[in-house]
Amino acid sequence: MSDEKSNRVSDEKSDKVYVDAELIADTRDSEQKLGFRNVAPAERRMLFQAGETYVELLIPPEGSMNFDGGWLFGQFIRHSDEVKGRYEPPIYAVLQGTSGLTGAAKMTDEGEFAVPFQETGDFCLTLEPRTGPTVRLSFSH
Secondary structure: OEEOOOOEEEOOOOOOEEEEOEEEEEHHHHHHHHOOOOOOOOOEEEEEEEOOEEEEEEEOOOOOOOOOOOEEEEEEEEOOHHHHHHOEEEEEEEEEEOOEEEEEEEOOOOOEEEEEOOOOOEEEEEEEEEEOOEEEEEEEO
């Protein structure tokens, strides 16, 4: 079952409801549109919208991640008490890459998280609250 207006999808096998986030801003796209060349690699920032919430991601520059570990930093932004009430803590950020689970972390009360991030490719990040819809977003690095 799917509701196009809110990007909500119900999983018929469980009671989980998913909200698919949409990418609304990406610094990589901005750099390409402006024609930046020969500039030192900068961190990549991405902003996703999922209904009345936002997810901001900060990705280290390509080539800066090493085998000792890199991190994907982010924040789950819920602007009002009403929206915050729909996502009961604890909320976990779970990152999966093409080779499987990359990492998971519990969010702070402010919605901040840091997840181990060591590879490139396609990723799915899910924000899983104790109760309320699971927000999921996809991106490539």
